Amino acid sequence: MRPQSLLCVAVALGALAAARPATADTPPADTICPRAVPKVVAFNEAATSKDVAKITAAARSAAEAYQLCASDAQVAKGVAVEPTVNYDKTRAAQFMVVEGRALAATGNATDAVAVLKNARHLADDVFGWQPESQTWHASSTGGGPSNSDDAGPSSGGNSAARNADRNGSRYREAAKAIRSAADDELAKLGAPAAAPAKPN
Numbered sequence: 001m002r003p004q005s006l007l008c009v010a011v012a013l014g015a016l017a018a019a020r021p022a023t024a025d026t027p028p029a030d031t032i033c034p035r036a037v038p039k040v041v042a043f044n045e046a047a048t049s050k051d052v053a054k055i056t057a058a059a060r061s062a063a064e065a066y067q068l069c070a071s072d073a074q075v076a077k078g079v080a081v082e083p084t085v086n087y088d089k090t091r092a093a094q095f096m097v098v099e100g101r102a103l104a105a106t107g108n109a110t111d112a113v114a115v116l117k118n119a120r121h122l123a124d125d126v127f128g129w130q131p132e133s134q135t136w137h138a139s140s141t142g143g144g145p146s147n148s149d150d151a152g153p154s155s156g157g158n159s160a161a162r163n164a165d166r167n168g169s170r171y172r173e174a175a176k177a178i179r180s181a182a183d184d185e186l187a188k189l190g191a192p193a194a195a196p197a198k199p200n
Contacts, residue, residue, distance in 0.1 A: 033069035059099035066092035093122035120182040126175035
């Protein structure tokens with residue numbers, strides 16, 4: 001497998017970058033997951049080396065950085081799943097597909113299958129994601145305590161409303177493309193794809 005073919009997912013989905021496009025003189029930027037920037041830079045450098053082992057390691061490091069951002073965002077108070085967590089998962093899955101392709105190119109089919117299935121799982125999470133069916137608004141004003149999560153009469157301004165937005169993530173189409181890429185690679189390796197995730 002030519003090293004250039006390992007990069008097709010990264011190139012095709014490069015529009016996921018959160019900030020300004022990079023030029024030869026401008027390093028990439030990522031306002032949603034800044035810690036991933038050095039890993040993406042290292043990946044871009046590895047890609048030009050045509051060294052499959054370097055590409056594999058760099059793709060893995062970039063995927064791990066985005067997974068760490070996703071994990072941190074999921075436990076941080078006030079951080080929305082959309083776009084933050086879904087973006088991080090999409091980027092992680094993108095680099096995992098590249099890693100899986102590189103592992104397959106070196107003959108490491110077992111690890112390639114595991115990585116590709118993980119990529120597909122993350123892409124499924126994003127593809128199937130739906131906003132909550134209800135939206136909540138909490139206010140610290142009024143008669144209730146300022147830290148109350150109770151929507152009862154003493155909560156002073158807390159409210160709930162039905163959420164009619166069922167459009168899914170803005171990264172849904174990218175996740176679909178990543179999932180298809182993972183499925184294609186799994187098929188080449190003779191491994192069945194995982195069952196599709198149910199929308200949440």
